[in-house]
Amino acid sequence: MDEDVAVVIEDGEDIRELLAQVLTQGGFRVHTAADGATGVDLVREHDPIVVTVDVNMPGIDGFETARQIRSISTAYLVMITARGDEIDTLVGLQTGADDYIVKPFRPRELRARIEAMMRRPRSLASSHPSVGQVAASPAAPSAPSVPTPQSTLVTAPMQAAQPPSTPWIDDDIDAVPLEHRGLRLEPGARVVELEGSEVELTRSEFDILRMLLGSGRRVVSKLQLAGMLRGERGEPDHYLSEHDARAIEVHVANLRRKLGESPSEPRWIETVRGVGYRRTA
Template identity: 55%
Template structure:
């Protein structure tokens, strides 16, 4: 019987022909149909046409650079963005994450490291379909509807799967977060960090722990976590707090444990 499984697309945006070919080979070996492009405008057009699961994006490109390209892609697509950069400065990594990237690698990179990072992202669900069903990122990829920002979602106390804390509610099965009944639109990284804190309650989670969680690795496993990885967690946490409107000076949900990491605030009095 003929298979009708939809192909998994990946878009490569890189002006270096050798790097572009290497990325196509790595992604093809990983089971993707790779679409190579050499500049930001062509890359954006390819993302619109193919709705890729993965997009790799070079930072240093003539014309539109990777930061601007990432912002434009993120405005309409939930594709996983992996930024590839020869820039080792911390500010460049942070700027890439703030532009909408999910992960980054510094050139020269090892193909197996890229494969590992992609596999870690694929273990994190991509979203929810129009029927409210969880879409596994490793399966066929329909076009996702735009997620509502602070859309009305009245709480239902007897719904299974909800974790609550001081008026904030999170359901890991359907990947929904609400505050006072209003749905908050979070990125994959922001959602996963918040879920980890809710699971840990008042136990402090260190920045290396949280960085490993975003990679899909166990915090108990010995692994190298760079200073840039730790700063990336700070950026994600800052964005998460903004979306929750959580006051850093008097937090309702997320406390910073200076020099260590983060934990939930104490429960509010009934």
């Protein structure tokens, strides 16, 4: 069986070697690049399943690198940076990143996020149809620590599990199209149409919309949405980190923008302040 391929794009030699080591021990065949242009070429050449991208690089930065990668690949894309401002998170997710990790981080954290991504589908018919691959999304709360090549690594191999159905949605109706106020979502084909026109969503936006439409008028908390994006089943038992809450808010804001919805006059998604979101009546 062929090894899964990963590409690491990072200008810092120590961090680049650490990321390569973590992914290699996870069972990946790893290719590395010290700049964005070379990294994009590696993605085009090797068709990886996972790509990590540093934001601060010489030449084209990580945001532009992510945009170029997204035009040719639906690999799981994790942006890694020392910048943790909200605007950077927003830009990172808007460029197509599946997750966003702020330095310093622990190798164990990166493994947890990638393992969660690989439990979920990589395909989304409305995104990058010319690529014809598969994709998934973010996960696992941050656990800051200073990364060094001597950091303790988990040596259990990563395994790509069969993707579970979306938590909190009945498996029996998992493939049933969901419709609400001119909006139609087909889970099996992973297609969203508004008044008959297809809407291009990221994997995370699609899954959030699917969960909200499938939950009827029940309120879905940010904690539940974060757990769903991590591939968890049942009620989550972890706390909602600031990173998770911010990511959910950004995903919902992007989703509303693509649907042309105003938060003050919602047509499909209502905000329940202090809790989460629900489908409109």
